[in-house]
Amino acid sequence: MLEEAGLSYDQLRALDDPLEVGRKIAEVAFEGQPDGSIEDGEARLIVAQLASWIMDADGARPEPDQIVRYSIELMIARATLTEVSDTIRKESDPVKRREAEAEVRRGAKVLAGKLNLDGVGASAADITRAIETSVQQLVDIHGEPT
Numbered sequence: 001m002l003e004e005a006g007l008s009y010d011q012l013r014a015l016d017d018p019l020e021v022g023r024k025i026a027e028v029a030f031e032g033q034p035d036g037s038i039e040d041g042e043a044r045l046i047v048a049q050l051a052s053w054i055m056d057a058d059g060a061r062p063e064p065d066q067i068v069r070y071s072i073e074l075m076i077a078r079a080t081l082t083e084v085s086d087t088i089r090k091e092s093d094p095v096k097r098r099e100a101e102a103e104v105r106r107g108a109k110v111l112a113g114k115l116n117l118d119g120v121g122a123s124a125a126d127i128t129r130a131i132e133t134s135v136q137q138l139v140d141i142h143g144e145p146t
Contacts, residue, residue, distance in 0.1 A: 018054045018061050022047075022071075042082070046074045073112035075131055077105045080138040087144045100142060107138045 015021050050071055054062060062070070081088075081104055088100045111134040115127075 018057065018067065019051060021062075021064050022050045022054045022067050042078055046071070046078055049074050069112050069115065072115060072127065072131060073108050076112055076134045076138070077108035079131070079135045080104050080108060080142070083135065083139045084142045084144075087142065104138055104142055107141065108134065111137065 015024070050067070053070055054067065081101060084100075084104065088097050091097045091100065111130075115130050
């Protein structure tokens with residue numbers, strides 16, 4: 001993904017600014033998205049969450065691979081929550097609704113954590129396929145029973 005966009009882990013590390021690293025990764029991640037696959041507003045939310053996470057790192061500067069992985073986690077969570085939102089809203093208990101959302105976010109974190117980025121980055125096709133597969137797994141778990 002990164003190398004196809006002209007970026008590498010070494011180049012990102014050389015930026016020496018985690019926010020700039022996050023901006024570059026978000027730019028690359030959303031550049032290849034087909035129209036309508038992720039709404040502009042949702043993309044901005046993901047970028048805002050990513051920037052907030054980077055700034056809240058308490059002096060521990062995230063490495064580029066951590067930023068890539070967290071970006072993927074956010075994309076998986078956002079896409080899954082969009083897909084299962086009707087099911088979650090049908091729950092009358094607000095505590096259970098919040099817990100369902102938290103479960104989706106935990107699942108996104110686990111699935112993003114299992115991705116093999118191997119220090120050189122996966123291809124855009126690999127990342128897209130991993131995100132789509134992860135979203136489908138979480139939708140199968142948290143979506144409307146068939």
